[in-house]
Amino acid sequence: MSYQPIHQPPPMDFRSxxxxxxxxxxxxxxxxxxxxxxxxxxxxxAPLVAILAYLIYKGASSLNLAFFTHIPxxxxxPGGGMANSIVGSGIILGLSSLMGVPIGIAAGxxxxxxxxxxxxxxxxxxxxDVLNGVPSIVMGIAIYSLVVMQQKHFSALAGGVALAIMMVxxxxxxxxxxLATVPHAxxxxxxxxxxxxxxxxxxxxxxxASPGIITGCMLAFARVAGETAPLLFTAFGNQFWSFKxxxxxxxxxxxxxxxxxxxxxxxxxxAWAGALVLIVLIMVSVTLVRIVANxxxxxxxx
Amino acid sequence: MQTSNLAPAVxxxxxxxxxxxxxxxxxxxxxxNARGSGKLADGSFAAVMMLCACSIFAIVLFIFSILILRxxxxxxxxxxxxxxxxxxxxxxxxxxxxxxxxxxxxxxFLALLIAVPLALGVAVFLTELCPKPLRGPxxxxxxxxxxxxxxxxxxxAVFVLVxxxxxxxxxxxYKTLGWTGFFEGTNFGVGMLTAGIILxxxxxxxxxxxxxxxxTAVPNSQREGVLALGATRWEMIRIGVLRNSRIGIVGxxxxxxxxxxxxxxxxxxxxxxxxxxxxxxFAPGYTLASVIANEFSEATGDLYLSALIEIGLALFLxxxxxxxxxxxxVWAVTRGAPARVA
Numbered sequence: 214m215s216y217q218p219i220h221q222p223p224p225m226d227f228r229s230x231x232x233x234x235x236x237x238x239x240x241x242x243x244x245x246x247x248x249x250x251x252x253x254x255x256x257x258x259a260p261l262v263a264i265l266a267y268l269i270y271k272g273a274s275s276l277n278l279a280f281f282t283h284i285p286x287x288x289x290x291p292g293g294g295m296a297n298s299i300v301g302s303g304i305i306l307g308l309s310s311l312m313g314v315p316i317g318i319a320a321g322x323x324x325x326x327x328x329x330x331x332x333x334x335x336x337x338x339x340x341x342d343v344l345n346g347v348p349s350i351v352m353g354i355a356i357y358s359l360v361v362m363q364q365k366h367f368s369a370l371a372g373g374v375a376l377a378i379m380m381v382x383x384x385x386x387x388x389x390x391x392l393a394t395v396p397h398a399x400x401x402x403x404x405x406x407x408x409x410x411x412x413x414x415x416x417x418x419x420x421x422a423s424p425g426i427i428t429g430c431m432l433a434f435a436r437v438a439g440e441t442a443p444l445l446f447t448a449f450g451n452q453f454w455s456f457k458x459x460x461x462x463x464x465x466x467x468x469x470x471x472x473x474x475x476x477x478x479x480x481x482x483x484a485w486a487g488a489l490v491l492i493v494l495i496m497v498s499v500t501l502v503r504i505v506a507n508x509x510x511x512x513x514x515x
Numbered sequence: 516m517q518t519s520n521l522a523p524a525v526x527x528x529x530x531x532x533x534x535x536x537x538x539x540x541x542x543x544x545x546x547x548n549a550r551g552s553g554k555l556a557d558g559s560f561a562a563v564m565m566l567c568a569c570s571i572f573a574i575v576l577f578i579f580s581i582l583i584l585r586x587x588x589x590x591x592x593x594x595x596x597x598x599x600x601x602x603x604x605x606x607x608x609x610x611x612x613x614x615x616x617x618x619x620x621x622x623x624f625l626a627l628l629i630a631v632p633l634a635l636g637v638a639v640f641l642t643e644l645c646p647k648p649l650r651g652p653x654x655x656x657x658x659x660x661x662x663x664x665x666x667x668x669x670x671x672a673v674f675v676l677v678x679x680x681x682x683x684x685x686x687x688x689y690k691t692l693g694w695t696g697f698f699e700g701t702n703f704g705v706g707m708l709t710a711g712i713i714l715x716x717x718x719x720x721x722x723x724x725x726x727x728x729x730x731t732a733v734p735n736s737q738r739e740g741v742l743a744l745g746a747t748r749w750e751m752i753r754i755g756v757l758r759n760s761r762i763g764i765v766g767x768x769x770x771x772x773x774x775x776x777x778x779x780x781x782x783x784x785x786x787x788x789x790x791x792x793x794x795x796x797f798a799p800g801y802t803l804a805s806v807i808a809n810e811f812s813e814a815t816g817d818l819y820l821s822a823l824i825e826i827g828l829a830l831f832l833x834x835x836x837x838x839x840x841x842x843x844x845v846w847a848v849t850r851g852a853p854a855r856v857a
Contacts, residue, residue: 239747239749247748251640252636253639254653255633256633257633261657261659267671315567316570319564319567320571322564323561323567333568336572339842343839346770346837346841347834350807350808351827351831354811355577355578355582357581358585359581385568385571409556411553411556414560417704438660441664441780442804445812465622466664470669470780476639485669492667496662
């Protein structure tokens, strides 16, 4: 007895013309997309390399010792440097770190250690993310309205406050994420030994997560170090030495901006040198702090 | 009755228990008693932390209220018409924000138009195609792009991109796409198109690194499932990866848009700063952020100042809405995946 199926579909013919065309189309599409994405990557890397190479070429050729020791020369006079801007940037950034880092870390500690899962914590997290995207120029005019209009003059303090506000959300979010990687067992061990909760948060959780938190702070620092827009109407810039907190102060990004849009070649040259110094300073400070922070500290996420 | 009698009976039946209570407390107990519960310290620490967390609300509220307060003059004088009027005449005190809104929208969308395909290409390359040893350096390079300050981009744009636009790219676009009417008029090198290009370069790293995170969050079983059905690699990416992460990708693009809307320095340096609506992309324009940057410190008169602050208020509200929507979208996708700082 033989089994004769009443209806058997014909075996699929992979060699038919339409099938072969289809396979060809799919394979061509596959390679096309691969090529396109490689091309896109190259196109993205090209401007980066162009910017960095041009910056190093232009900046290095116009850097000299006077740049680091002199204040800006008047128009028409050769030479001059940006010593006051470098110091001014340092002062403003120091001020902003002093205000922004503790608040940011404390808010992060609240999110990770005390308010986990509560409505308030979620709202704070969301607000921090949104605040992160607020344009820096808006921070500038807000601080102008608050501080500068009250004081009746531009000041380094106002610049510091503007940058501090920009640092807070970044630091809060990184601190929270780094604290979330600290294993619960470590906290429980501390609590089990009778350590109060605040002490646990400071000496156990924060200490364990400290390399990551320091990295987050440096990211925030690097981000605000290059900010120009919020300083335009707060720190305002200054062609001379100034160390007072309630007076206009020079800042490196501001000085670069002023020189870049000026019509003088000598100032353009200084702008390039300033840009190179700015980037190098940012990168060096970030790397230094990371190296120091990574030494002798218990690594997180065991 | 019986139960109430039972309890003291049990208590008395164990004389040692009574005895222990009468002797001195153990050293540990004594130490703990002497130290106090630490409730006060714990409570105040938590309160301080909460205060700092709430300061983030305070900052947003404060920015919002002070912007409204300072722009009241122009809010009252022009009302909603402020955003639909073309006039910008500080001398006669006639202000309208339409040219700036147009400039901001046009440059931002131009930037998205250029940046989105490239960013998606980079993200696909990095997550799906790239050989392992190259992956680290390339993503490091693209993130380095995000670390360059905006003013340095502007500097580069002024001295490299503007001449390039004027002498090479501009004439080429005029020759090939001149019939569309978007590339008309005198090409100075500065203008909407140049601003759009520099913005695209600046928002690329944000979009591509977020998209990469979102694609990495797609479970591998999705990829394997699609591949097992005989898909090519592109089909796997399209069906298994892109389709699953599309909401997050839209969110990433909107985050890029938020950044582009508020970007100030680089745009101010190359857009030409001329408050006029012009169809041609070669024409100089003006954006919301750059008009503030240029005119704020020399604004004379209260109305002028408050008009500029109202522009800032508009920028603040728009970017907050765009960012809020974008964050919600990104969260919806990456919720389960390990978080990473953007």
